[in-house]
Amino acid sequence: MIIAVPVEEKNLGSAICISFGRAPYYCLYDTETQQSRFIVNSAADSPGGAGIQAAQNLVDENISTLITFRLGENAAKVLDASEISMHKALNASIADNITALLEGKLNPLDAIHAGFHHGH
Amino acid sequence: MHQILILSGKGGTGKTTVASTFIALSKAKAYADCDVDAPNLHLVMGSFENKKESDYYGLPKAVIDYALCIACNQCFEVCRFDAVVPGPTYHINPVACEGCTFCQYVCPANAIHMEPAKAGELKLFTREDEIFSTATLIMGSGNTGKLVTEVKQQLKNNVQENEIAILDGSPGIGCPVIASLSGVDLALIVSEPSVSAFSDLKRIISSARHLQVPVAVVVNKYDMQERLAEQIAEYCFKEGIPFLGKIPYDEAVVKALNLGKNLAWINSPASDAIKQLYDKTLQVFKELIRS
Amino acid sequence: MQASIMGTERTIAVLSGKGGTGKTLVSVNLASAASSAAYMDCDVEEPNGQLFFRPAVIDEKVIAVGRPAVDQKLCNGCHICSNACAFNALAVLKDQLLIFEELCHSCGLCIHLCPQRALTEVQKPLGVVRKGSSGTVSFFSAEMHIGESSGVPLIKALMKQKPAGLVVIDCPPGSGCMVTESIAKADFCLLVSEPTIFGAHNLAMVHELANLVGKPCGVLLNKTQEGSNPSEDYARTHNLPIIGSLPYDKDLARMTTEGLIASRESNCYRQVFADLLKEVMDASDPDSKR
Numbered sequence: 220m221i222i223a224v225p226v227e228e229k230n231l232g233s234a235i236c237i238s239f240g241r242a243p244y245y246c247l248y249d250t251e252t253q254q255s256r257f258i259v260n261s262a263a264d265s266p267g268g269a270g271i272q273a274a275q276n277l278v279d280e281n282i283s284t285l286i287t288f289r290l291g292e293n294a295a296k297v298l299d300a301s302e303i304s305m306h307k308a309l310n311a312s313i314a315d316n317i318t319a320l321l322e323g324k325l326n327p328l329d330a331i332h333a334g335f336h337h338g339h
Numbered sequence: 340m341h342q343i344l345i346l347s348g349k350g351g352t353g354k355t356t357v358a359s360t361f362i363a364l365s366k367a368k369a370y371a372d373c374d375v376d377a378p379n380l381h382l383v384m385g386s387f388e389n390k391k392e393s394d395y396y397g398l399p400k401a402v403i404d405y406a407l408c409i410a411c412n413q414c415f416e417v418c419r420f421d422a423v424v425p426g427p428t429y430h431i432n433p434v435a436c437e438g439c440t441f442c443q444y445v446c447p448a449n450a451i452h453m454e455p456a457k458a459g460e461l462k463l464f465t466r467e468d469e470i471f472s473t474a475t476l477i478m479g480s481g482n483t484g485k486l487v488t489e490v491k492q493q494l495k496n497n498v499q500e501n502e503i504a505i506l507d508g509s510p511g512i513g514c515p516v517i518a519s520l521s522g523v524d525l526a527l528i529v530s531e532p533s534v535s536a537f538s539d540l541k542r543i544i545s546s547a548r549h550l551q552v553p554v555a556v557v558v559n560k561y562d563m564q565e566r567l568a569e570q571i572a573e574y575c576f577k578e579g580i581p582f583l584g585k586i587p588y589d590e591a592v593v594k595a596l597n598l599g600k601n602l603a604w605i606n607s608p609a610s611d612a613i614k615q616l617y618d619k620t621l622q623v624f625k626e627l628i629r630s
Numbered sequence: 631m632q633a634s635i636m637g638t639e640r641t642i643a644v645l646s647g648k649g650g651t652g653k654t655l656v657s658v659n660l661a662s663a664a665s666s667a668a669y670m671d672c673d674v675e676e677p678n679g680q681l682f683f684r685p686a687v688i689d690e691k692v693i694a695v696g697r698p699a700v701d702q703k704l705c706n707g708c709h710i711c712s713n714a715c716a717f718n719a720l721a722v723l724k725d726q727l728l729i730f731e732e733l734c735h736s737c738g739l740c741i742h743l744c745p746q747r748a749l750t751e752v753q754k755p756l757g758v759v760r761k762g763s764s765g766t767v768s769f770f771s772a773e774m775h776i777g778e779s780s781g782v783p784l785i786k787a788l789m790k791q792k793p794a795g796l797v798v799i800d801c802p803p804g805s806g807c808m809v810t811e812s813i814a815k816a817d818f819c820l821l822v823s824e825p826t827i828f829g830a831h832n833l834a835m836v837h838e839l840a841n842l843v844g845k846p847c848g849v850l851l852n853k854t855q856e857g858s859n860p861s862e863d864y865a866r867t868h869n870l871p872i873i874g875s876l877p878y879d880k881d882l883a884r885m886t887t888e889g890l891i892a893s894r895e896s897n898c899y900r901q902v903f904a905d906l907l908k909e910v911m912d913a914s915d916p917d918s919k920r
Contacts, residue, residue: 237522241488262718265718266397266398266485267398267484267485267717267718267733268717268718268719268730268733269718271718271719271721271730271733272718272721274721275712275721275722278721278723278724293730293733296728296730297721297723297728300723300726300728301723301724349649349650349676350648350649350650350803351648351649351650351651351824352650355828376804376805376806377647377648377803377804377805377831377832377835379648379828379831379832382827382828382831383827398716398717417738417742419736419737419738420737434807434810437735437737438716439716439717439735439737439739440714440716440739441737441738441739441742444714444739444742444743445742476806478805478835478838478839478842510648510649510650510803511649511675511676531887532887533886533887533888534681534887534888534889535654535676535678535681535889539676563880563883563884563887564884564887564888567887590855590856590857590878593825593826593855593857594857594858596826596827596828597825597826597827597857597858597859597860598858599827
């Protein structure tokens with residue numbers, strides 16, 4: 220199982236990025252190998268639809284779980300259609316969030332916000 | 340950063356007047372103008388020692404290299420935005436171009452490429468320990484939502500974590516408003532007693548609720564139509580929204596603003612009402628960030 | 631008492647850089663003060679003209695734009711469309727293609743590129759264009775469906791309906807692409823401005839826009855009161871003709887808050903707006919020396 224987390228810095232001790240679509244990086248943690256790696260979010264600078272493009276990139280990385288504070292409705296549609304489970308992040312480090320998820324302590328993400336998606 | 344956003348729905352109800360008075364009363368160290376289509380807050384905030392400006396880019400737009408263009412007309416045929424201007428050599432009208440890249444795909448001569456297009460400027464003003472973030476859009480440009488997000492991000496990057504920021508919002512209920520509401524602790528909606536302002540108020544309340552942003556309401560120029568002002572107050576009561584007060588129509592407001600005077604420093608019926616409103620808003624705000 | 635404009639072909643666009651300056655108030659009253667006129671509401675996001683005219687609707691037409699539709703059986707998930715879309719309106723998942731219509735600009739590129747021919751263009755409603763009548767005024771408006779992002783195609787459709795005679799166009803606020811579209815066919819731009827430094831700042835923006843597209847224009851100073859008027863100062867220092875002024879007036883403000891048309895409610899206001907219309911007609915007369 221691959222877990223994705225939007226992050227500010229390429230470091231497991233750092234905080235989770237508040238924004239999903241405009242996060243500079245994603246941390247991808249593979250539970251089988253217990254290895255983590257960081258990918259650049261190529262959608263971060265898109266004038267519109269960043270969340271969709273970011274979600275597309277994560278789907279292409281075969282993730283099965285996402286931990287985030289917030290998620291736009293369009294990105295949620297992409298992830299939901301790909302049967303990716305979405306969880307609400309805690310105000311703690313990336314590593315602590317992943318541990319909490321694996322211990323079943325993270326709630327499912329309930330609030331989906333209307334994104335600022337228009338490229339107009 | 341804790342954020343109070345001043346909004347209105349309908350334009351011209353007095354957002355900027357209320358915001359600028361709040362900034363002076365609270366001696367806010369951090370504030371921003373999120374109305375990037377028609378920014379006004381800078382007109383009443385005095386001069387700043389330091390100004391830092393940076394370019395803001397929207398979607399890249401098509402450019403035709405005249406030397407390579409063979410005038411085959413294919414770009415003209417595919418463009419849905421009337422952005423290709425035919426002639427002995429073709430060119431692109433950058434105002435009409437939406438950056439879809441279709442013309443680039445069909446050009447057999449490789450004469451078309453996409454160039455970053457400046458869509459506006461982000462501005463960061465500082466004065467002693469005060470920070471003011473604002474922006475301007477180039478005429479006819481889009482992408483306002485993203486620019487609003489950048490205005491707020493720029494402010495956040497430059498202030499302390501616990502700082503209280505006051506944000507002047509934009510009119511309407513569209514994309515820039517949604518961007519300005521994001522992450523806000525309290526949205527104060529400045530309405531006025533008219534049929535159109537009331538209907539816009541209802542729409543902005545549902546937008547804010549959708550984003551889980553707590554709202555409070557004030558009615559400006561309430562004495563223009565007291566019956567409607569009462570209806571707005573009743574509506575708020577029924578919806579469980581704090582109704583924080585009424586501001587009278589007051590000619591002194593226009594006079595003070597035009598002299599560059601902040602309402603915080605004058606005594607008039609409207610400025611007294613805004614001062615009371617400020618105390619109430621702060622009370623609501625403090626309860627919200629404590630919980 | 632009504633201004634006779636028989637036989638005059640003239641299109642007047644009423645605009646302002648900020649909301650709340652009185653665009654709709656001025657537009658509906660100017661149209662009502664003429665012996666016959668058309669009113670066109672181009673504020674497709676918040677069309678308020680109907681609150682005043684309460685028109686009997688004669689015709690209503692749905693305006694559609696082309697959008698891609700996918701045949702999921704033909705899509706092989708190649709990502710060509712999603713990689714090419716500049717607006718990120720497409721997402722390719724394991725077994726399906728998602729299309730985000732509110733992001734789509736209807737450019738047609740994805741349909742052109744799809745190697746499987748899995749995408750076709752279908753017409754989707756963007757909003758409605760209405761035609762109606764209210765007294766001596768023929769009424770036209772367009773309303774965008776909530777959730778859509780660009781009203782430009784609606785304004786284009788509305789402009790195709792433009793009737794003969796005197797036409798008053800109530801523009802959207804601001805100086806963006808929708809305003810540019812709304813004034814494209816105007817002979818003259820009437821800029822409505824408030825007596826504040828905010829009003830003057832936004833007046834400068836729309837003045838610049840009118841100059842940019844090469845339209846003659848003049849300013850109507852609205853809500854004037856005692857003391858300085860920065861909008862007036864701007865007009866004087868920038869050679870912007872002042873067409874007239876409307877002093878702040880509690881009765882006029884009250885009627886407007888209730889959705890009433892002052893020039894229909896009282897002879898006094900009918901005269902005020904008939905006089906104003908005459909000034910506008912003179913200023914916009916291409917043969918005048920003014």
